Amino acid sequence: MTELLTAAQMRAIEQAAIASGEVTGLELMERAGRGVVEAIFEEWPELAPGAGVAGGAAPSVQGTSPPEFSGQNEDGAHRAVVLCGPGNNGGDGFVVARLLKEAGWEVEVFLYGDAGKLPPDARVNYQRWGEMGEVLPLTPQAPPELAHRHIVIDAMFGTGLARPLSELGPFLRDICDCVDAGGSLMLQERWPYWPPVVAIDIPSGICADSGRPIFDEAVAERIRRGSSAACAAADLTVTFHAQKLGHALASGGFWCGKIVCADIGISSPASRTLPRSELVKMASDTGSRFKRNGHKYSHGYALILSGSVGKGGAARLAARGALRVGAGAVTLGCPPAAMIENAAQLNAVMLRKIKAADALNVALEDTRINALCVGPGMGTGPREAALLAACLEQTRPGASPGRGVVLDADALTLLAQNEALFAKLHAQCVLTPHAGEFARLFPDIAEKLAAPATKGPAYSKVDATREAAKRAGCVVLFKGPDTVIAAPDAQCSINASVYDRSAPWLATAGSGDVLAGFITGLLARGFAPMNAAESGAWLHTECALSFGPGLIAEDLPEELPKVFRALGV
Ligand SMILES: NC(=O)C1=CN([C@@H]2O[C@H](COP(=O)(O)OP(=O)(O)OC[C@H]3O[C@@H](n4cnc5c(N)ncnc54)[C@H](O)[C@@H]3O)[C@@H](O)[C@H]2O)[C@@H](O)CC1
Numbered sequence: 001m002t003e004l005l006t007a008a009q010m011r012a013i014e015q016a017a018i019a020s021g022e023v024t025g026l027e028l029m030e031r032a033g034r035g036v037v038e039a040i041f042e043e044w045p046e047l048a049p050g051a052g053v054a055g056g057a058a059p060s061v062q063g064t065s066p067p068e069f070s071g072q073n074e075d076g077a078h079r080a081v082v083l084c085g086p087g088n089n090g091g092d093g094f095v096v097a098r099l100l101k102e103a104g105w106e107v108e109v110f111l112y113g114d115a116g117k118l119p120p121d122a123r124v125n126y127q128r129w130g131e132m133g134e135v136l137p138l139t140p141q142a143p144p145e146l147a148h149r150h151i152v153i154d155a156m157f158g159t160g161l162a163r164p165l166s167e168l169g170p171f172l173r174d175i176c177d178c179v180d181a182g183g184s185l186m187l188q189e190r191w192p193y194w195p196p197v198v199a200i201d202i203p204s205g206i207c208a209d210s211g212r213p214i215f216d217e218a219v220a221e222r223i224r225r226g227s228s229a230a231c232a233a234a235d236l237t238v239t240f241h242a243q244k245l246g247h248a249l250a251s252g253g254f255w256c257g258k259i260v261c262a263d264i265g266i267s268s269p270a271s272r273t274l275p276r277s278e279l280v281k282m283a284s285d286t287g288s289r290f291k292r293n294g295h296k297y298s299h300g301y302a303l304i305l306s307g308s309v310g311k312g313g314a315a316r317l318a319a320r321g322a323l324r325v326g327a328g329a330v331t332l333g334c335p336p337a338a339m340i341e342n343a344a345q346l347n348a349v350m351l352r353k354i355k356a357a358d359a360l361n362v363a364l365e366d367t368r369i370n371a372l373c374v375g376p377g378m379g380t381g382p383r384e385a386a387l388l389a390a391c392l393e394q395t396r397p398g399a400s401p402g403r404g405v406v407l408d409a410d411a412l413t414l415l416a417q418n419e420a421l422f423a424k425l426h427a428q429c430v431l432t433p434h435a436g437e438f439a440r441l442f443p444d445i446a447e448k449l450a451a452p453a454t455k456g457p458a459y460s461k462v463d464a465t466r467e468a469a470k471r472a473g474c475v476v477l478f479k480g481p482d483t484v485i486a487a488p489d490a491q492c493s494i495n496a497s498v499y500d501r502s503a504p505w506l507a508t509a510g511s512g513d514v515l516a517g518f519i520t521g522l523l524a525r526g527f528a529p530m531n532a533a534e535s536g537a538w539l540h541t542e543c544a545l546s547f548g549p550g551l552i553a554e555d556l557p558e559e560l561p562k563v564f565r566a567l568g569v
């Protein structure tokens with residue numbers, strides 16, 4: 001299990017490790033700095049000691065270097081700029097400076113803030129560095145030169161960021177430019193001009209709990225004019241012990257670049273130190289690949305409700321998803337007039353006329369049906385409201401047989417319009433809103449999430465989804481590149497589609513319908529709502545990654561067999 005921590009949780013874990021005598025704060029800082037240096041050498045082996053390359057005189061560089069920059073100083077050493085801040089993040093920076101210097105690098109160190117006010121461990125490392133080199137003030141008036149260095153270390157702010165970095169805005173812009181200019185080019189091609197940026201713990205300016213840049217209206221105005229940035233960007237972010245929520249949520253993952261988690265020797269995993277209700281984990285597969293022996297109905301039977309003539313595509317996509325993810329049987333229930341259209345499109349998916357709620361109740365006399373999907377392309381009229389009410393009634397906890405239900409798209413609109421329906425939600429439901437649907441269902445919560453993040457820790461998508469799940473009394477899957485899934489008891493996971501799991505092709509019409517189908521199929525297979533939502537979201541991204549660019553919604557279910565095979569079924 002990959003756990004994600006808030007800043008406060010990380011601090012508590014660190015304090016507990018120190019209090020137990022397992023480690024000292026100074027040792028943790030030393031290991032953090034060492035972890036950063038090791039990650040740099042791992043990412044760019046040509047920079048590692050003994051790589052056979054004399055500093056900037058790398059042959060591959062010589063050819064591309066402009067005449068005025070040979071990439072080396074007089075001694076042929078690599079060059080780093082280390083930007084330290086006023087807290088322990090800065091302390092890590094001083095350790096990195098010392099270790100790089102010991103490895104033969106030429107290191108320029110800058111401090112933002114007052115050295116006299118550094119916290120104790122950071123001050124020790126400031127002094128240790130002081131025996132090797134000088135520390136220059138990091139001032140907005142005279143920002144350090146970044147170009148023509150091999151690496152820039154951002155050790156300005158980490159988990160302790162509390163307010164906007166207004167003063168540093170123009171300089172943060174320079175750092176973002178470095179990363180932008182680098183793009184995906186190989187280091188060798190770019191470093192004469194734009195060094196890669198390595199963030200310690202998290203890029204400065206990003207709130208570690210929410211992934212949101214902290215800024216106020218004054219900075220916002222400067223950002224609009226292009227003269228400032230709210231946060232730094234990075235090519236590589238090295239965090240410690242466990243990833244923080246901010247690495248996965250909002251734009252956090254985007255600013256981090258590649259994320260490496262360094263082991264700093266704290267033995268106890270978060271799952272053992274934190275109560276389940278406070279733990280957030282990365283969504284993963286919760287067993288979708290395993291199918292026991294049995295006949296088709298022992299793998300569950302899903303019923304997907306469809307809309308009227310010409311509106312059936314969304315439900316058909318969901319049905320296909322439910323079938324491919326392993327439900328033993330899937331029936332699409334549609335109004336009589338839509339039978340011919342659907343019959344022309346479906347083969348393995350069965351078809352049944354469901355004119356209105358009474359017909360649904362008759363259909364559900366079939367006790368083999370154990371999962372429903374309501375909403376994709378369904379419509380929002382009185383017929384659909386009655387169907388939704390019947391579904392909620394037929395799936396309520398304690399009813400026999402036990403049934404799960406996914407509520408998506410038009411079902412969410414109906415729930416937002418009708419308090420009585422919303423009040424019928426229960427623990428067997430999974431709501432799958434995108435941001436617009438979420439805002440209609442939970443306007444006050446969405447407003448808090450949309451309010452500018454002017455101080456840390458800022459209200460996060462995890463906070464919002466947990467609050468929504470508690471209010472609705474069921475699992476809520478809040479979609480996006482940072483899909484958050486929460487249950488009423490505060491269990492929570494994130495399906496982050498960033499960096500090597502980035503799958504922007506998922507933003508294609510109908511992909512949400514397939515996700516609803518995946519979750520319905522997993523409910524049919526007997527997964528608990530939270531597990532069905534987690535696995536469904538995870539598989540959805542895996543399918544997109546496996547298929548790649550050019551993906552359309554129809555491709556997602558068809559990619560599942562490949563994904564299952566890769567999982568080793
Ligand atoms: N917690 C842990 O277990 C470990 C923490 N370490 C490092 O320590 C960092 C956290 O250290 P801190 O809690 O000291 O926090 P930071 O170093 O992130 O910064 C906190 C300091 O900055 C000030 N500050 C906050 N926002 C500001 C702003 N906008 N302008 C000016 N000053 C501002 C605060 O008042 C405080 O003095 C982590 O990110 C990590 O790099 C590592 O040494 C390894 C272990």
Ligand SMILES: Nc1ncnc2c1ncn2[C@@H]1O[C@H](COP(=O)(O)OP(=O)(O)O)[C@@H](O)[C@H]1O
Pocket residue numbers: 434479480481483497502503504505506507508509510511512513514515540
């Ligand atoms: N940029 C993105 N990266 C990764 N996943 C995305 C991105 N944009 C959207 N998605 C995912 O694609 C799906 C889109 O669903 P939805 O908004 O309901 O679309 P539709 O209604 O067209 O099916 C969701 O699962 C969402 O999490």
Ligand SMILES: [K+]
Pocket residue numbers: 089154155156157158199200201202203204
């Ligand atoms: K940082």
